[in-house]
Amino acid sequence: MKSILKKITLAISITGLFCNISAAQDQPKATGKSEATIGLSYNKKADSKTAVAVVKVKKDGRFVPALNAKVNFYAVHDKEQQLLKSASTDNKGRAVIELQKGLPVDENLASTIVAKIENDKLYENTEEQMHFKEANLTLSLNPADTAHLVTAKLTEMDKDGKEVPVKGAELKFYVQRLFGSMPAGENNTVTTDENGIATFAYSKNIPGDTAGLITVAVKMEDNEQFGSIESKLPAAWGTSLAIIKDPFPRALWGVYAPWPIIITLSTLFGIVWSIYVSIVIKLFKIKKEGGMPNV
Amino acid sequence: MATEKFDLKQEIETLREDCLRPTRTFGRSSQIWVGFLLAVMAWGIFCYIRQLRYGLGVTAMRDYVSWGMYISTFVFFIGISHSGTLVSAILRITKQEWRRPITRSAELLTFVSLCFGGIQPIIDLGHPERILNLVMYGRVQSPLMWDVISIMTYFTGSTVFLFLPMIPDMALCRDRLTVVDTRYKKFKKWLYTKLAIGWKGTKTQWHLLEKTMGTMTIVIIPVAVSVHTVVSYIFAMTLRPGWNSTVFGIYFVAGALYSGSAGVILGMAAFRKIYHFEKYLTPRHFDLIGKVVLALTLVYAYLNMNEYWIPAYKMATAEGHLLSDLFYGNYSKIFWTCQFGTVLIPIVIMSFPKGRKITPLVITCIVIVIGAWVKRYLIVVPTMLHPFLPIQDVTKEWSTYFPNYVEFSVEAASLAGMLLIITMFSKLFPMMAVWEVEEGIEIDYDKEVAVELGKQRIADHAKAAAEAVKVSNGQLKQPA
Numbered sequence: 033m034k035s036i037l038k039k040i041t042l043a044i045s046i047t048g049l050f051c052n053i054s055a056a057q058d059q060p061k062a063t064g065k066s067e068a069t070i071g072l073s074y075n076k077k078a079d080s081k082t083a084v085a086v087v088k089v090k091k092d093g094r095f096v097p098a099l100n101a102k103v104n105f106y107a108v109h110d111k112e113q114q115l116l117k118s119a120s121t122d123n124k125g126r127a128v129i130e131l132q133k134g135l136p137v138d139e140n141l142a143s144t145i146v147a148k149i150e151n152d153k154l155y156e157n158t159e160e161q162m163h164f165k166e167a168n169l170t171l172s173l174n175p176a177d178t179a180h181l182v183t184a185k186l187t188e189m190d191k192d193g194k195e196v197p198v199k200g201a202e203l204k205f206y207v208q209r210l211f212g213s214m215p216a217g218e219n220n221t222v223t224t225d226e227n228g229i230a231t232f233a234y235s236k237n238i239p240g241d242t243a244g245l246i247t248v249a250v251k252m253e254d255n256e257q258f259g260s261i262e263s264k265l266p267a268a269w270g271t272s273l274a275i276i277k278d279p280f281p282r283a284l285w286g287v288y289a290p291w292p293i294i295i296t297l298s299t300l301f302g303i304v305w306s307i308y309v310s311i312v313i314k315l316f317k318i319k320k321e322g323g324m325p326n327v
Numbered sequence: 328m329a330t331e332k333f334d335l336k337q338e339i340e341t342l343r344e345d346c347l348r349p350t351r352t353f354g355r356s357s358q359i360w361v362g363f364l365l366a367v368m369a370w371g372i373f374c375y376i377r378q379l380r381y382g383l384g385v386t387a388m389r390d391y392v393s394w395g396m397y398i399s400t401f402v403f404f405i406g407i408s409h410s411g412t413l414v415s416a417i418l419r420i421t422k423q424e425w426r427r428p429i430t431r432s433a434e435l436l437t438f439v440s441l442c443f444g445g446i447q448p449i450i451d452l453g454h455p456e457r458i459l460n461l462v463m464y465g466r467v468q469s470p471l472m473w474d475v476i477s478i479m480t481y482f483t484g485s486t487v488f489l490f491l492p493m494i495p496d497m498a499l500c501r502d503r504l505t506v507v508d509t510r511y512k513k514f515k516k517w518l519y520t521k522l523a524i525g526w527k528g529t530k531t532q533w534h535l536l537e538k539t540m541g542t543m544t545i546v547i548i549p550v551a552v553s554v555h556t557v558v559s560y561i562f563a564m565t566l567r568p569g570w571n572s573t574v575f576g577i578y579f580v581a582g583a584l585y586s587g588s589a590g591v592i593l594g595m596a597a598f599r600k601i602y603h604f605e606k607y608l609t610p611r612h613f614d615l616i617g618k619v620v621l622a623l624t625l626v627y628a629y630l631n632m633n634e635y636w637i638p639a640y641k642m643a644t645a646e647g648h649l650l651s652d653l654f655y656g657n658y659s660k661i662f663w664t665c666q667f668g669t670v671l672i673p674i675v676i677m678s679f680p681k682g683r684k685i686t687p688l689v690i691t692c693i694v695i696v697i698g699a700w701v702k703r704y705l706i707v708v709p710t711m712l713h714p715f716l717p718i719q720d721v722t723k724e725w726s727t728y729f730p731n732y733v734e735f736s737v738e739a740a741s742l743a744g745m746l747l748i749i750t751m752f753s754k755l756f757p758m759m760a761v762w763e764v765e766e767g768i769e770i771d772y773d774k775e776v777a778v779e780l781g782k783q784r785i786a787d788h789a790k791a792a793a794e795a796v797k798v799s800n801g802q803l804k805q806p807a
Contacts, residue, residue, distance in 0.1 A: 289467035297467060297476070301552075302479055307546050311487055314539045315524060318494070321532050322525020 045214060065152070066090075068098045070160035072118015072147045074131075074259030076167075081131040083162075085147040089122050089155070097125025101155050105129050107143035108161070109136035116145075141165055141189060142257075165257040171250055171265040180234035180269045184250045186224050186256070197228025202317055205232040206248035208264060216248075329682055335772045339765050342607070346496075346757035346764075347503060349602045352663065361750060364743040371740020374733045375450065383453045387731040391718060392711045396730035399704040400738050403586070404444025405478070405558050406699060410587035410594075411437025412551035414616070416544045425615050427767040428607040432594040434489040436587075440747045441482045443741045450737060453566070455573040470560040481554045484547050490519040490522075491540050498526035510673045520754070555583045562706065568645040572638075578630045582711055585623040586699030589692035592616055594749075596689045598758050607764060610685055617683030620692065628670050647715040658709050661701060669698020712795035 059292035071086040085107055087098040101121045106113040114136075118125040127147075135143040143166075167188045174181035183202050187195040205220045217237075222230035230250075240246045245266050254259045279312040280287040333701045378385050386393045414433035418426035465472045475517045499589045501519035526532060535803035559579035562570040572578070592613065599608040638646045639654070682691065708728055712718070718726045730738075752758075 149540060284468045286468075287466070297473070301476060301480055304484070304537050304546060304550055307542060308487060309541045311491075311543060314535050316536050318526065318532050319524040321529055321535070322523075322527050 060251045065156045068155040072160045072162045074164040087125045103127040106146040108202045164259045169261045169263040183231045186228045188209045199226050203230045204251045206249040208249045238270050243270040246269045248268035346761045353498040364747040367743035369738045371736045386733045389725045392728040396734040397447050399707045401447030402703040403700045404440045406436045406583035406586045407440040407590045409583040410591045416547050419544045427763045430758045433591045437485045470564050473557045477554045477557045481550050492760045497523035556577045568649045581627045584625040588620045589695040592692040613685050614683045617688045621677040663700050687767045
């Protein structure tokens with residue numbers, strides 16, 4: 033009996049200890065600051081290059097975005113760090129800076145960026161670094177009407193400043209929509225060949241705008257060497273969108289009421305309210321009459 | 328004739344004094360009564376604030392029953408508001424002389440029941456500020472919009488209809504109450520002067536007043552009918568078992584008139600007792616309005632039969648489930664009690680002259696008014712619990728409904744608010760239209776005078792004839 037009790041006590045103590053440990057991990061440290069982790073990525077689009085730091089903290093056993101964390105971004109060159117910019121995290125825990133041209137590169141033509149949280153009021157010091165190489169993604173459309181082919185070519189610069197194809201990179205093909213990107217097909221991923229080329233045939237019945245235009249988008253997402261790159265190109269491949277002149281006909285179930293209802297209601301209640309108005313006018317007459325001397 | 332003239336003046340003077348007396352006092356019992364009503368209101372407001380703070384979850388309403396006690400009470404109050412139209416407008420149009428002492432209380436009942444009926448749908452909203460969406464984004468083709476428009480129109484009309492016959496009485500109050508030492512003299516003087524709008528009782532003023540009252544009497548009837556018809560449309564135009572009825576409009580109007588007229592009797596009896604209006608609200612008045620209530624109850628019973636008998640004959644699937652629940656299911660006790668206790672038995676009682684005596688009539692009307700509320704509850708709640716798609720896999724709390732303390736408290740506060748306004752009104756203004764009752768007394772007096780004159784003339788004629796016979800007989804007896 034005693035041994036059973038001992039075992040139970042031990043089990044409870046161990047469980048309690050673990051609970052305390054996991055709870056302690058969730059708790060802010062003695063300094064009152066939370067321990068944060070940084071995820072760093074490089075994004076290249078047609079018009080911009082950005083470094084994105086996603087900062088998270090552990091709360092109740094889950095990672096949640098860290099708000100208002102000040103992140104300093106440094107470029108590393110010959111082991112020296114040069115501050116590029118600082119940014120604070122938003123409600124998604126994202127701090128974004130735009131990268132200018134001419135970032136220092138190492139002998140492999142790779143740039144190194146370090147993101148740091150330093151002396152922040154809310155979070156402990158932490159840092160993360162990434163290396164990435166510059167790559168170019170160019171798109172071209174098949175001029176023939178027979179097939180809606182998009183050819184994407186991925187290249188990088190060699191040490192001599194020449195463009196060389198990137199082989200074996202996964203590219204994804206999309207159609208740009210108002211609030212996001214729509215995959216161009218069920219399997220929209222194509223790997224580049226030895227020429228750095230990936231080709232994808234778009235469907236012929238993709239709805240476009242009123243002129244039948246769609247925007248073709250090709251992305252390389254979270255590549256280990258090159259980060260994320262996106263390139264877009266308009267194509268007159270979509271089916272034209274016919275604008276309905278009156279999408280909400282006047283109906284009982286529609287947005288606008290049928291005219292007969294408006295006229296009937298306005299007439300009936302208009303009559304009643306005009307009578308009310310006439311009564312108020314008469315009341316004023318009674319009042320006016322009261323102001324006159326008695327005869 | 329001189330003595331009779333003096334009596335008429337005396338009678339009118341007594342009437343004026345009797346009507347104005349309640350406005351001069353605010354005794355201990357009145358203070359206790361007002362304090363009690365304020366306490367009930369304060370508790371109700373506290374509960375409503377809780378509802379605002381924590382959401383409609385503090386009530387017994389859940390996903391299936393989103394229209395519970397609040398909407399039932401809304402329909403009930405709008406129904407009661409028909410009292411003013413019926414008693415005042417219809418009896419005015421038909422020139423019923425006995426209407427005179429009861430029109431004011433009927434019109435007041437309309438006004439207050441509309442005040443508190445109109446806010447019920449807002450109370451039913453988790454976010455009351457969203458009522459503004461009806462104004463900003465309202466769809467003219469929606470029955471809810473019709474409801475808002477017609478209730479606003481009826482409320483405005485009823486306020487004017489209440490105010491118009493008060494003008495000469497306000498002048499009376501202005502001239503009488505302010506000369507004696509009363510409490511809040513300054514305030515009352517200001518109030519009566521404003522409300523009397525310079526009334527002097529000139530010929531032109533009387534002419535204008537009669538004209539406006541004549542117009543309002545005609546206009547208010549269709550407006551009142553439209554209000555309850557539109558309230559019924561909110562239900563009838565929703566695709567739900569039990570509400571899919573073509574007679575709902577007239578059924579609601581008849582139900583409103585039936586409960587409204589019963590409400591008027593309760594008001595009459597209360598004021599008669601409290602303010603000693605026995606001289607003016609006689610058993611004859613109760614007998615006559617009792618007959619009106621009887622007639623309306625018969626119409627209501629007929630429509631009630633149509634409302635349930637026709638779908639019961641078919642027992643179509645979804646409707647059948649609802650009717651089964653009403654006839655011999657969860658709601659059967661309350662349903663049959665309502666049908667027999669508040670419709671059929673009152674018909675039997677009021678069919679006999681003894682049943683239209685004050686005490687039995689008042690008891691019957693209390694039962695009718697309570698029954699009218701229960702009937703609204705039976706229209707709203709069982710239907711909500713019988714949607715076309717069966718309720719499955721939900722907790723018992725969701726598939727049943729009985730109002731909880733929050734709803735009862737808020738509704739008690741609404742009722743207390745109504746009674747408070749009526750009480751304060753009766754402490755400020757005469758509860759009978761003094762000039763109208765005076766007019767009635769004068770008409771009665773004129774009739775009496777005419778009868779007296781007629782009698783006098785007949786007697787004179789008879790006397791003259793007798794004289795003539797005497798003379799002619801004398802002449803005959805005289806020697807040639």
